Amino acid sequence: MDGMTYLTVAYLGMIAGIAIWTWTVVNRSRTIEARLTAVESSMGIIASEADSISKEHED
Amino acid sequence: MAGRSAEVLLGLGFAGIMTTLFLGFQWAPSVAIDAFESPAAQRIFYWHVPAAWAAFIAFAVLFTGSAMWFFKRSPLGWRLHVAGAEAGLACGLIAVWSGCVWGAAEWGTPWDWTDVRLNTFGLLTLLALFLVLGRQSQPDGVESRDTFSTFGLFGFVLVPFTYIATRIWEIRHPGPVVGAGDDGGSLSGDMAIVLFIGALSFTIFIIGHILISMRITSLEQRLEQAQHHIDGGK
Numbered sequence: 499m500d501g502m503t504y505l506t507v508a509y510l511g512m513i514a515g516i517a518i519w520t521w522t523v524v525n526r527s528r529t530i531e532a533r534l535t536a537v538e539s540s541m542g543i544i545a546s547e548a549d550s551i552s553k554e555h556e557d
Numbered sequence: 558m559a560g561r562s563a564e565v566l567l568g569l570g571f572a573g574i575m576t577t578l579f580l581g582f583q584w585a586p587s588v589a590i591d592a593f594e595s596p597a598a599q600r601i602f603y604w605h606v607p608a609a610w611a612a613f614i615a616f617a618v619l620f621t622g623s624a625m626w627f628f629k630r631s632p633l634g635w636r637l638h639v640a641g642a643e644a645g646l647a648c649g650l651i652a653v654w655s656g657c658v659w660g661a662a663e664w665g666t667p668w669d670w671t672d673v674r675l676n677t678f679g680l681l682t683l684l685a686l687f688l689v690l691g692r693q694s695q696p697d698g699v700e701s702r703d704t705f706s707t708f709g710l711f712g713f714v715l716v717p718f719t720y721i722a723t724r725i726w727e728i729r730h731p732g733p734v735v736g737a738g739d740d741g742g743s744l745s746g747d748m749a750i751v752l753f754i755g756a757l758s759f760t761i762f763i764i765g766h767i768l769i770s771m772r773i774t775s776l777e778q779r780l781e782q783a784q785h786h787i788d789g790g791k
Contacts, residue, residue, distance in 0.1 A: 508601055508658035509578065512651055516574065519647055520567055520766070527563075527769050530776040537783045 563768035570762025577603055577755035585751045601659045607755035608651040609678070611763040615644035616681060616716050618767055619688075623709030626702055632778075635702060638709055640770035642688035644763050649682030674730040677719040684712040697781075 581603035587596060619641030625634025656675070657667035669675055688705055695701045 504658050504662040505601055508655050509604070511654060511658075512604060513578075515647075515651065515654075516571070520571065523766065523769050523773070524564060524567065527773050527776070530773060530780060534776055534780050534783065537780070541783065541786065 563765050563772060566761055566765030566768065568765075570758050570760075570765050573754060573758025574604075574762060577607070577751060577758055580751045580754065584747065586745060586747050599659070599663075601655050603751050603755050605652055605655040605659065606752060607759035608648050608655065610756050611759040612645055612648035612652055612678075612681070613716060613720075614760060614763055615641050615648055615767065616685075616713060617641075619645055619685070619709045620713035620716075623706040623713075627706040627710060630699075636771040636774045637767075638688075638702075638706060639692065639774045640767040642685050642692070642705075642709070643770050644766050646682065646685035646689050647766070648759070648763060649678070649685055653679060653682055672730050673726045674719060677715050681712065681715045681719060684708060684715070 581600050585600065585603065618637050622634045622637025622639070622641050625631040626638055627634075660669070661667040668679075688708060691705060692701075
């Protein structure tokens with residue numbers, strides 16, 4: 499393979515990797531947020547940013 | 558709101574990364590034909606170096622988060638730890654992958670086990686892989702967080718070691734081209750501009766990823782609390 503072929507393979511791999519990673523993360527964030535909002539509103543739970551593990555440790 | 562700003566940063570960073578790609582191909586000057594075995598493949602440098610730079614930012618975030626969790630039991634620290642490990646893994650893999658492809662074109666081999674820079678950076682990426690996979694496979698608790706934070710703290714030692722590796726032992730990996738000291742490096746002005754745009758774009762992109770990853774961890778914790786509530790906990 500010549501240098502240009504290597505370069506094309508590398509860039510295509512990285513573009514695909516970056517795009518898939520970004521899409522997965524954004525999609526995961528939106529899905530969890532939608533599920534959480536539905537659960538919290540249906541159960542009347544007040545949204546909290548607290549971390550149960552560190553809270554548990556403090557208790 | 559925080560989620561939206563992270564997405565905006567991701568979009569800006571991605572656009573900048575693609576601009577860097579275009580400029581690297583179309584605008585940046587070619588290197589001297591006799592300076593490299595494969596002069597065309599050298600253009601991978603405009604992504605490889607910024608990706609490694611972004612990985613170092615992510616490892617710094619991992620170190621800070623690990624310290625904040627380990628010494629202060631800070632929930633924010635844990636979120637930084639998780640985000641730093643994920644971002645470090647992604648950028649580390651981009652740098653390793655692009656380096657391997659360039660090495661195959663330039664050196665005739667994708668990896669050199671005797672090169673200090675390659676091996677310490679490879680170890681850093683493996684550390685991030687261990688932290689990401691370990692967190693997903695272990696139940697979340699104080700003990701597991703302490704263990705992973707310890708690795709995050711001590712693993713950071715590899716960052717300055719990787720940085721100085723080519724200054725002390727230049728075996729296979731090229732030496733520094735920016736901030737090299739007395740001769741000011743070997744980059745022409747146009748090359749430096751493309752590299753700077755790449756570094757800025759990767760920095761914005763990785764900050765966006767770190768913010769969104771922290772948000773996901775926070776949402777997962779809230780979901781866990783909702784589950785706890787459903788199960789009859791306090």
